[in-house]
Amino acid sequence: MEEAQRIQALPPYLFARIDEKIAAAKVKGVDVISLGIGDPDLPTPDHIVDELVKAACNPANHRYPSYVGMLEFRSAVAEWYKRRSNIVLNPQKEVVTLIGSKEGIAHIALCYLNPGDIALIPDPGYPVYGVGTLLAGGVPYTMPLKEENGFLPDLDLIPEDIARKAKLMFLNYPNNPTGAVADETFYLKVIAFAKKNDILVCHDGPYSEIAFNGYKPLSFLEILGAKEVGIEFHSMSKTYNMTGWRIGWAAGNARVIEALGRIKSNIDSGVFQAIQVASIEGLLGNQDLVREMCKIYQERQDIVIEGLNALGWKVEKPKATIYVWAKVPKGYTSTSFSELVLDKAGVVITPGNGYGEYGEGYFRISLTINTERLREAFRRLQDNLGKFQF
Known part of the structure; x- marks a missing residue:
């Protein structure tokens, strides 16, 4: 039974591929910290x-x-x-x-x-x-x-x-x-x-x-x-x-x-x-919880920006969203750098080329993970990868 041309033209969904990589790492016993998918970890009010x-x-x-x-x-x-x-x-x-x-x-x-x-x-x-x-x-x-x-x-x-x-x-x-x-x-x-x-x-x-x-x-x-x-x-x-x-x-x-x-x-x-x-x-209803949520994301964003800049980046703080978008270091593609970070530090970042041709050369970090795990992620990057050149 041959698939319709419309579905044959579709690429694999980006986050499905990321899920596969996370599953494979976990099978190897890696304590994976995922900074990939933008799925809020905070509870519904x-x-x-x-x-x-x-x-x-x-x-x-x-x-x-x-x-x-x-x-x-x-x-x-x-x-x-x-x-x-x-x-x-x-x-x-x-x-x-x-x-x-x-x-x-x-x-x-x-x-x-x-x-x-x-x-x-x-x-x-x-x-x-x-x-x-x-x-x-x-x-x-x-x-x-x-x-x-x-x-x-x-x-x-x-x-x-x-x-x-x-x-x-x-x-x-x-x-x-x-x-x-x-x-x-x-x-x-x-x-x-x-x-x-x-x-x-x-x-x-x-x-x-x-x-x-x-x-x-x-x-x-x-x-x-x-x-x-x-x-x-x-x-x-x-x-x-x-x-x-x-x-x-x-x-x-x-x-x-x-x-x-x-x-x-x-x-x-x-x-x-x-x-x-x-x-x-x-x-x-009361929107105070939305404002409190933004404060939590702000704290997480600070950890990510400070962590990246300590490793050699010069990233500006975004005014909005739950994401940080940054360039990959010299000598890497979006995919090769994402794979390096997963293999060496057990940390998942999203390769920018998954969002299109002009995402190549970048990666995305999601803020949907608690501060303790975020800090642990950057400790691993520091210990296993050190500073990068740009």
Whole structure:
């Protein structure tokens, strides 16, 4: 039985390969410290879990949910945006519930790409932008994210014929994997570019609430004209430590939200209502725990930055996200350096080339591990590898 061409074209998922390497090291008896996958280790806040327990005891919540999500949840999303950034959303027409934002990111390509259509994909970037494009029969066109440009795509370098043919543009700020942020000037340029070329902008913003030293990342939707050309994906995963719950949303342009809801109604049956009820509590309840979470990540970021710089790096502290993005030392590729660190120190870092061609020469460290293990990881690097040249 031959696989379809669309699946034959897919690369192995990055984190599946990392899991395999971790498993192989553990078989050898290595005490592996994984700084790889960005899966929060902090618990979901108690008040959200308590609300889930109550909602799960209600038999009404065990029936099929709404395909586009409970209006109460979508209204909570709209209220969250209003409170956060004074963004006004119609919860009935401008918000759709997702089974985690990853699902919506993959499905939006099915809504807008015909075979051969172009999607503009950031590189390095979250692999699902390109994978969703390929599954829809589309053609990914790489927008390089380079350090000298603040890891922002240079829209002026996109050829006019590509821009005219492009149907989608994926963006992600605060950025995974680089930790970069975007300002209003950049977003206004994106909106003008999208209007000129009739492109749908899909902004992925799951790290907007994880920021440091008073910095507040912009939502794409708060920029003038954003809803005319795009939508924003978000989720409960990183803000409320709910990665396993699988709930998120897309918000913005009403026509696009309707199209995404329409395709979802033919593919899935929505999110378990008890999870939606609990998520309402997260969105509308006390946000002090989110601020405390950022303090914990700040402490971990300090350990990582100080640890890297003590070993020869000169890494600046990111303003946001749960990641640190750094160059590999002289004489190494992303893969060879990641393998060296695992083999010699039992520490997992993510090779930058797993995020695309322009991730080569970098690696990513996730802050989703406690301070004791982080310090142990850098002790191992110091003891087994020492200082590096750049």
